Amino acid sequence: MSVNWSQYSLEQLRAHATQTFREGGGSRPDVLLIEIDGQKAVLKDQSAADKMFALLVGPVLNWRECKALKKLSNVSCVPNLLGKPTSRSFLMTYHQSEQITKLEHYHPEWPEFFEKLRAAIDEIHRAGVAHNDLRNPTNTLVTANGEPILVDLVACFCRGQAWNLPNRWMFNKFSQVDLSAITKIKGKVAKELITDTDIVAEDIAGRPGMALKGLGQLIRRVSRRLFTK
Ligand SMILES: Nc1ncnc2c1ncn2[C@@H]1O[C@H](COP(=O)(O)OP(=O)(O)OP(=O)(O)O)[C@@H](O)[C@H]1O
Ligand SMILES: [Mg+2]
Structure with a gap:
């Protein structure tokens, strides 16, 4: 019988953690593998971040990611939302897999x-x-079958109504940036597959965009320093 994940509290789920994918702080x-009655799920728990961050930002991040997973519930390359035990945590389907640049057992045909x-x-x-x-x-x-699984939708950008031209413009740009990730990953694992048709980030945003990106990275680095003990 399949586990009714939504009946468990956050504490009960955490008590069944068998692996830590990423430690919070x-x-x-925290991103944890949970096992109950031989079945597996993944818990992402923003309450494991530093206190102030968890308190103020945790619910927003959790809400954003849950919203994206709900929108993508029919898409097989993205985990399904299984439950939301608290406003700062959610549970999703587990996909046995390895990170693309840290493959040990799986060797897909690139x-x-x-x-x-x-x-x-x-x-x-x-x-x-x-x-x-x-x-x-x-x-x-x-995955073992060479299927891609996309996780971590916390930074997602959702397409708005057709009349919302600024939104549509941004959505188009962000979509291009997503595609440029393919080029970046190819560069790490199969350089020889990069062709002229592959999208590179510099072509999407132009110089002002790259300057903005640099600024964004700086802000991220500084905030990480401030929030991380
Ligand atoms: N549904 C899942 N099935 C299997 N593994 C998963 C799943 N979700 C997350 N993971 C594992 O946990 C790792 C971290 O998850 P996620 O990217 O959502 O958290 P994060 O806090 O953003 O981590 P990072 O900063 O390293 O990207 C993933 O790289 C992956 O190895
Ligand atoms: Mg991530």
Whole structure:
């Protein structure tokens, strides 16, 4: 019988953790593997971040990621939302996999894998969600069958109504940035597959955009220093 995940409190779920994918602290949540009756799920718990961050920002991040997972519930390359035990945590389906730049046991056929990755990214865009953090390779996972799984939708950008032109412009830009992640990842694992048709970040934003990106990275670094003990 399948586990009714929504009946468990956060404390009960945490008591069934069998593996830590990422330890919380600073501005980071705990990401834990939970096992109950032989079944597995993944808990992302923002309350494990530093107190002030968890208190103020935790619910917003949790809400953003849950909203994206709900929108993408029919998309197979993204985990499904299983429950929201608190306003700062959620539970999702577990996908046995490895991070794309840390493969140990899985060795996908790269040309086929990158076709699937392109299809996966196109699919989330069709569903109205730009991921926005795919250039971080820890967010692309590879299963034993060589399927891509996209996780960590906290930074996502959702497509608005057709009349909302600024939103549509941004969505289009962010979608291009998602696609440029394919080029970046190819550069790390299969350089020879990069062709002229691959999208590079510099072409999307132009010089002002790259300057903005640099500023964004600086802000992220500074806030990480401030929030991380
Ligand atoms: N549904 C899932 N199934 C299997 N593994 C998962 C799942 N969700 C997350 N993971 C693992 O946990 C790691 C961290 O998850 P996630 O990226 O959501 O958290 P994060 O706090 O943003 O971490 P990071 O800052 O390292 O990106 C992933 O890289 C992956 O290895
Ligand atoms: Mg991540």
